[in-house]
Amino acid sequence: MEILTRVYAHKLVDWAKDRPEVVVLSADLTSSVEVDIFRDTYPERFFSMGVAEQNMLSFAGGLAREGFTPYVHTFAVFIYRRAYDQVAVSVAYPNLPVRMVGFLPGILSPGGATHQAIEDISVMRSLPNMTILECGDATDVESVLDVAQAVNGPVYIRALRGEIPRLFPAAEPMLLGKARTLTRGSDLVLLSSGICTEEAMRVLPALQAQGLSIRHLHISTLKPFDDPEIMDHIARSRYGVITMENHSVIGGLGTIIAEKMAEAGIGKKLVRIGLQDTFVHGASKNYLMKEYGLDALALVRAVEGMVKTNLGINEQNLASAFSAAVHSEAKADAL
Amino acid sequence: MSEKQSALSQDKVNQVARGIRRRVLEHTIKNNGGYLSQACSSAEILAALYLNVLRLGPVDSPIVPARFPGVPGPNNLNYFTGANYNGPKSSEYDRFFLSPSQYSLVLYAALIEVGRMAETGLDEFNQDGGVVEMIGAEHSPGMEIMSGSLGQGISQAAGIAMARKLRKESGRAVLFLSDGECQSGQFWEAVQAMAFHKLDNILAYVDINGYQCDGKMTTVMNIEPFDQRLEAFGARVFRIDGHDVAALTRLGQLEADGRPTFILCDTDPCRGLPILERLVPKLHYVRFSSQEDKQGYLAALEQLFREEGR
DSSP, X not given: OOEEESHXXXXXXXXXXXXXXXXXXXXXXXXXXXXXXXXXXXXXXXXXXXXXHHXXXXXXXXXXXXXXXXXXXXXXXXXXXXXXXXXXXXXXXXXXXXXXXXXXXXXXXXXXXXXOBSSHXXXXXXSTTOEEEXXXXXXXXXXXXXXXXXXXXXXXXXXXXXXXXXXXXXXXXXXXXXXEEEEOOSSEEEEEETTHHHXXXXXXXXXXXXXXXXXXXXXXXXXXXXXXXXXXXXXXXXXXXXXXXXXXXXXXXXXXXXXXXXXXXXXXXXXXEEEOSOOOOSOOHHHHHHHTTOSHHHHHHHHHHHHTSOOOOOGGGSOOOOOOOTTOTTOOSOO | OOHHHHHHHHHHHHHHHHHHHHHHXXXXXXXXXXXXXXXXXXXXXXXXXXXXXXXXXXXXXXXXXXXXXOOOOTTOTTOOOGGGGGOOOOTTSOEEEEOOGGGHHHHHHHXXXXXXXXXXXXXXXXXXXXXXXXXXXXXXXXXXXXXXXTTHHHHHHHHHHHHHHHTTOOOOEEEEEETGGGGSHHHHHHHHHHHHTTOTXXXXXXXXXXXXXXXXXXXXXXXXXXXXXXXXXXXXXEEEETTOHHHHHHGGGOOOOSSOEEEXXXXXXXXXXXXXXXXXXXOSSBOOSSHHHHHHHHHHHHHHHHHHTO
């Protein structure tokens, strides 16, 4: 598997070269959110805003009103928890093209409960005018800027940083409102987002080896969510649908699918893999994914529950996953 | 400006200020309540801003408020803001931002007095489906940002000031603030960012009437010494009598010096309406306690009409 380093940092600089309307705001996490090269390349378009997220979000709204496209960067958790009123009033209500780039979503942060955005999709999804995107690999990160920039209104992005795998062909960019089809099948529909897609991909060959036919889709647009094909696939599936997300099961992908299925009158079973209405604490990604049931084996158990069969799959049957060292060279600061 | 011209201009400002008080009182009586003390404290500030400080383009004729265009969104092509009451946008013109939307009625009255809104506009005040809202929003006359959630106005204005700097525009971002909102953390975040990024194209007038919803500010949450706190944050600060039209005017003409400018206006929330003094310290929103009480306000209104010579 190809592993890329600091994809966002380099892409943003290249991408913004001929886009003078793009300005970058940062709240004292400039290296940690990979906008340090942008700062050094275009200092006149970079604004350091300090640990003052409320002002940063409203300030970005002011810039957007004047025709600039502010890209606001910090950890995902600080955007919506520290400045929610500002996001709602200064950005979302006026439908301004502010792009909020949130890094270390969910359990990706080893910084503990204060740093882990576990209900950001739930909160941001409730805001009218908001578009929500989530990256699952290097190709998503490379193409998310084009997707966001084309949106007429505010966009919240769950971004990835540091060393990240390329799961999808480089020539197949993220598309707004379009799921990526990873495998085709009719027994089960599996919908995964963010880093959970890589976990799901590890286990797919073992499940298929057991004779299961699975339609695996990677979801990168969480709002708007209006791809009718997904509901068709769920309606035609033999057992139902599993959602898998690096987020609380309340308000995220699992909830979105539950709402859509109910509205469409689809009476299939839905199993939601994600944080089961719990806060998390500070630890490594691999530990937290296993401990809180977001990993490949959690998916195996969910499938077994659905097909009511012990599939006999264990860790040895799974493809290996990429795992960056906690203190990898691609990471600038402690977090 | 000669001494005679200056005196004439001050007379005009005082006349508009009297008109603001009278119109807000009229509407408070009509609606059985209103933000009246805000008009008393800020009438000279808004009158001086519109007549002597703000560099605004003209409006062809007093604007009649349109109906609410729906909330903004990607599919609302009919959406508008209330910025057109302040004339066309242009690089050399100032932009005006009312931060405490609770002062909306005062702003509407000022717009009528200076010929930017039709007198009938106030008939729409607080009417369902209209834009002349009690706590106005960006679609309301004279407004163009969302400022009802206190503390957010200054940050949005700072973003706009930054954009104007980037585009090398000479027009300023002129902001009207009230003292209560300066208790918020976001206000101070904004001041530190404005000083740090040298946004000297921001001119902020603060109405320090000393009262907020819960009562006297020093009993709710003290912000004094406000001038020294702002100076310590890197702002250029002046503190004046907020009813002194000459001072309000003069400080609106200063050359930029690398710092955001704050003009702290100490004001009297009962100015021109001594009947309000009996409500101290609960001045934030005036209601009538009885028919007799209301009669007192009607008598005060007649007095204001007489002062205006109407």
